Amino acid sequence: xxxxxxxxxxxxxxxxxxxxxxxxxxxxxxxxxxxxxxxxxxxxxxxxxxxxxxxxxxxxxxxxxxxxxxxxxxxxxxxxxxxxxxxxxxxxxxxxxxxxxxxxxxxxxxxxx
Amino acid sequence: xxxxxxxxxxxxxxxxxxxxxxxxxxxxxxxxxxxxxxxxxxxxxxxxxxxxxxxxxxxxxxxxxxxxxxxxxxxxxxxxxxxxxxxxxxxxxxxxxxxxxxxxxxxxxxxxx
Numbered sequence: 001x002x003x004x005x006x007x008x009x010x011x012x013x014x015x016x017x018x019x020x021x022x023x024x025x026x027x028x029x030x031x032x033x034x035x036x037x038x039x040x041x042x043x044x045x046x047x048x049x050x051x052x053x054x055x056x057x058x059x060x061x062x063x064x065x066x067x068x069x070x071x072x073x074x075x076x077x078x079x080x081x082x083x084x085x086x087x088x089x090x091x092x093x094x095x096x097x098x099x100x101x102x103x104x105x106x107x108x109x110x111x112x113x
Numbered sequence: 114x115x116x117x118x119x120x121x122x123x124x125x126x127x128x129x130x131x132x133x134x135x136x137x138x139x140x141x142x143x144x145x146x147x148x149x150x151x152x153x154x155x156x157x158x159x160x161x162x163x164x165x166x167x168x169x170x171x172x173x174x175x176x177x178x179x180x181x182x183x184x185x186x187x188x189x190x191x192x193x194x195x196x197x198x199x200x201x202x203x204x205x206x207x208x209x210x211x212x213x214x215x216x217x218x219x220x221x222x223x224x225x226x
Contacts (some may be wrong), residue, residue: 004156031212042203043157050212054120072192092181097144099164099207102158102214104156 003027006091006105013081014113021076021108023091029103030096031076032060034066037088037107046089050075050096081112115140115208119217126194132190135198136204137212145207146187147214148178160202163187174198199224204221 004025013019023032034046045058047066057065061086065077078085088109092102116139126132138144145164160174168180178189187204202219205214214216 042219043216045213048213093157101147101159101162102157104149104158106154106156 004091004093006089006108008108009106012113015082016023017081017112019078019081019108019110021091022088023074023105025072025091025093027093027103028071029093029111032043032068032095033092033094033102034064034076035091035092036060043090046086046098047077049080053059055102057081086110086112095110115144115206115211115215117202117204117206117215117217118162119202119220123221123223124217125223125225128196129193132189132191132194132198132222133212134202134204134222136189136217137175138204138206139185140206140208142208143166143182146178146180146188148172148176148187149203149205150174150200151203151219156203157203160189168198177197193198194222194224196226 007022030051033048035043044060047062048056049068052068066077090107090109091105094100094102116137118137120135147162151157160176161170163170163180171177176191180187201219203219205218207214
């Protein structure tokens with residue numbers, strides 16, 4: 001089983017719909033992250049959380065919200081989806097000490113029509 | 114502030130040829146450096162990391178990278194490329210006081226038979 005699991009893997013939806021992307025991990029890591037990937041732009045950080053009671057905005061948080069339901073679960077919501085949120089979304093985790101590498105899920109491909 | 118530049122958007126090599134992917138970073142002190150690989154339909158996987166010590170680091174899948182402080186570079190190399198190495202490669206930097214890495218925009222590796 002994957003250490004970092006994202007659901008769904010693919011989603012097609014319409015403008016204005018509310019969407020939730022889920023991430024769960026079995027690595028026991030405290031830190032979790034949501035990224036967006038667009039072709040040629042690399043990874044852009046949306047939100048991150050260093051423990052269950054900690055939520056921080058990343059560089060592109062507008063239009064997104066998150067919930068850290070437990071150490072192992074971190075969900076990303078689009079309250080009212082718009083076409084320019086069409087992208088590949090990744091969840092990642094890392095250990096609580098600094099300077100550790102991140103571990104990524106396989107991504108959710110989201111298309112908003 | 115930390116930043117990362119991957120000058121090459123695409124690199125094409127023949128199978129069996131050597132490979133070097135470039136990465137330049139901007140950060141005042143010694144950074145923590147990472148290379149990740151993203152195969153189609155998958156998340157990013159850590160290839161190798163540099164924290165301190167020996168400037169030539171070995172990673173998985175036969176890759177290595179060399180940290181050169183004088184050139185602010187951390188280039189990824191492989192002596193003989195296999196068709197399965199075709200993927201997107203990302204360099205990332207993490208400064209000593211930050212908990213959030215900065216990713217380069219990626220280099221797409223194409224391998225010709």
